[in-house]
Amino acid sequence: MTTPQEHLMTWLRDAYAMERQQAIESTEKQISRMQNYPELRQWVEDHVAASERQADRLKECIHRHGGDTSTLKGLAAKVMGNVQAITGFFADDEVVKTAIADYAFKHYEIGCYTSLKTAADACGDMTTSQVCEEIVREEQSLADRVAGLVPSLTRRFVEREAAGEKAAT
Numbered sequence: 001m002t003t004p005q006e007h008l009m010t011w012l013r014d015a016y017a018m019e020r021q022q023a024i025e026s027t028e029k030q031i032s033r034m035q036n037y038p039e040l041r042q043w044v045e046d047h048v049a050a051s052e053r054q055a056d057r058l059k060e061c062i063h064r065h066g067g068d069t070s071t072l073k074g075l076a077a078k079v080m081g082n083v084q085a086i087t088g089f090f091a092d093d094e095v096v097k098t099a100i101a102d103y104a105f106k107h108y109e110i111g112c113y114t115s116l117k118t119a120a121d122a123c124g125d126m127t128t129s130q131v132c133e134e135i136v137r138e139e140q141s142l143a144d145r146v147a148g149l150v151p152s153l154t155r156r157f158v159e160r161e162a163a164g165e166k167a168a169t
């Protein structure tokens with residue numbers, strides 16, 4: 001049997017690992033390839049900064065429950081593997097596919113933090129519940145912003161491609 005408290009701890013650790021991984025991989029993978037798409041680059045930078053702040057807040061929640069964050073990796077690696085699978089298949093239109101995958105992934109996170117907030121409520125952990133609520137709002141705002149970028153990115157991509165310029169970057 002797994003107690004609600006144990007589930008909360010596992011999910012907090014999963015979320016922490018997910019944020020850390022996103023911050024690192026998004027920086028490495030995306031920013032160097034967006035010279036002609038400064039608004040997406042700015043979004044990725046904001047998303048990295050937000051992920052780092054979220055990881056810090058989750059870490060505090062984990063520590064309050066007496067847990068530690070030194071040995072985490074597993075699930076986040078799998079989750080990000082899926083996002084990379086979406087973007088990696090389409091080398092030519094990577095910028096467009098990246099924005100779409102980022103939009104999708106923000107909604108995955110909204111689902112995670114909605115669930116985590118409910119688990120925190122069930123354990124009477126109102127601090128974690130409030131942190132999750134804040135994070136859901138941040139993810140929603142990032143999702144809305146990247147969704148708003150998709151049309152202009154796509155237009156620029158097809159125009160650059162049609163003009164014989166190197167469209168992908």
Ligand SMILES: [Fe+2]
Nearest residue numbers: 019051054109
């Ligand atoms: Fe996040």
